[in-house]
Amino acid sequence: MKILITGGCGFVGSNLAIYLKKNLKKSKIFSLDSLLRKGSELNKNRLLKNGIKNYTIKIEDIKKINRLPKFDLIIDCCAEPAIEASRKDPDSVFKTNLVGTFNILKKCINDKSNIVFLSSSRVYSIEKLRKIIKKINILKPIKTRKKISDEFETSSPSSLYGFTKLASEKLIHEMFYKTKLKFIINRFGVIAGPWQFGKQDQGFVPLWVAKHIFKQKLSYIGFGGNGHQIRDVLHIDDVCEVILIQIKKFGKIYNQTFNIGGGVKNSISLKQLTEKCINLTGNRIKFKKISKTSIFDIPYYVTNNTKVKKFYKWEPKKDINIILEDIYTWIKKDKYVRNYFK
Ligand SMILES: NC(=O)c1ccc[n+]([C@@H]2O[C@H](COP(=O)([O-])OP(=O)(O)OC[C@H]3O[C@@H](n4cnc5c(N)ncnc54)[C@H](O)[C@@H]3O)[C@@H](O)[C@H]2O)c1
Numbered sequence: 046m047k048i049l050i051t052g053g054c055g056f057v058g059s060n061l062a063i064y065l066k067k068n069l070k071k072s073k074i075f076s077l078d079s080l081l082r083k084g085s086e087l088n089k090n091r092l093l094k095n096g097i098k099n100y101t102i103k104i105e106d107i108k109k110i111n112r113l114p115k116f117d118l119i120i121d122c123c124a125e126p127a128i129e130a131s132r133k134d135p136d137s138v139f140k141t142n143l144v145g146t147f148n149i150l151k152k153c154i155n156d157k158s159n160i161v162f163l164s165s166s167r168v169y170s171i172e173k174l175r176k177i178i179k180k181i182n183i184l185k186p187i188k189t190r191k192k193i194s195d196e197f198e199t200s201s202p203s204s205l206y207g208f209t210k211l212a213s214e215k216l217i218h219e220m221f222y223k224t225k226l227k228f229i230i231n232r233f234g235v236i237a238g239p240w241q242f243g244k245q246d247q248g249f250v251p252l253w254v255a256k257h258i259f260k261q262k263l264s265y266i267g268f269g270g271n272g273h274q275i276r277d278v279l280h281i282d283d284v285c286e287v288i289l290i291q292i293k294k295f296g297k298i299y300n301q302t303f304n305i306g307g308g309v310k311n312s313i314s315l316k317q318l319t320e321k322c323i324n325l326t327g328n329r330i331k332f333k334k335i336s337k338t339s340i341f342d343i344p345y346y347v348t349n350n351t352k353v354k355k356f357y358k359w360e361p362k363k364d365i366n367i368i369l370e371d372i373y374t375w376i377k378k379d380k381y382v383r384n385y386f387k
Contacts, residue, residue, distance in 0.1 A: 046072040049116040051149060052123030054078035054099055056241040059088035063095050064285035079103045084242030087381055104145035115156040121149050122163050127247035128341050131205035142209035150220045159227040161288060164214055166234045166346055167207035173198040174343045186314060187275050192349035195304045204341040227299035229291050234306030234348045237368050238281030239375035242385055250278055254372045255386035257322040262331045265315055267342045270334030272315035277307035277347045280363035290357050298356055306348025311365050325373055
């Protein structure tokens, strides 16, 4: 089987490419990435060391995409994933996340390839998600342990990022309708782990670890600036494992949408994350409180993994402590990575 991973030099794409190369011995893995994201050059070198070729192409360039060889499966991990880019750089969100999916789907139709699409928990309605926490008491931790399933409301607004992800999902349904092609859509919550070049607006877990290692300042932004907002976090190894199972079971399980995340056990507030980073690094850093909340931010998101567990008998294995330790070891070990975060 020939597999193309778009966004293959990104955090998810690069880890997945290397994992599939090791675990699907008879398959050939390729990457497509324009190397737009800072840090993606380092991931490209990792791919090359593992014998994986990258096509340095922009996903919106249909002419170049049409010239690529035929693949049996495309795993679409290419995106502008920062939620705040919806406001700061809407053109790139639209082109990469929606035109990009359209181009990849046209290629799938031409070549008769199946697709695994990486969608996001951000397809869900911001207002409905905010209502889960009825009244946010900015002085106290959030108590609810509600879990969000794939049946949660997807009405707008959900940010331009969320819109392009949901629209991409709908495009898959439209374009694969009445064809024999198969798809899987995975709506992931927060994913974290080594080779994630985190920044303030995307990839907060490695950013938190790095700022503690290098004793730099951080900010609690939004919801009063107390760091009580909660997310569940999923280890990248768990992401790779579940996608491998999905590929192996594609013959029987297809045309489904799953919510996949760390779940209640792996849910954590920013404040709790800070405590864990202090224990891990021995360093305590300064925090700036920014109480104003972005219109795109949500106070709480925790995944309901019931469906993915039922279909694949799969659950996340690596807990939040392992995620943090793995990120810590990764940042400490590699001088180029240290330079990125310093
Ligand atoms: N990381 C998370 O927590 C998370 C959570 C939910 C969903 N997702 C989804 O998973 C996928 C992978 O996310 P990630 O965290 O690896 O992001 P990432 O930014 O690390 O990787 C995306 C890659 O796409 C490349 N890229 C961006 N624009 C491009 C373009 N126009 N043409 C070609 N390449 C381009 C970048 O250079 C980068 O290497 C995305 O679809 C994202 O929406 C991620």
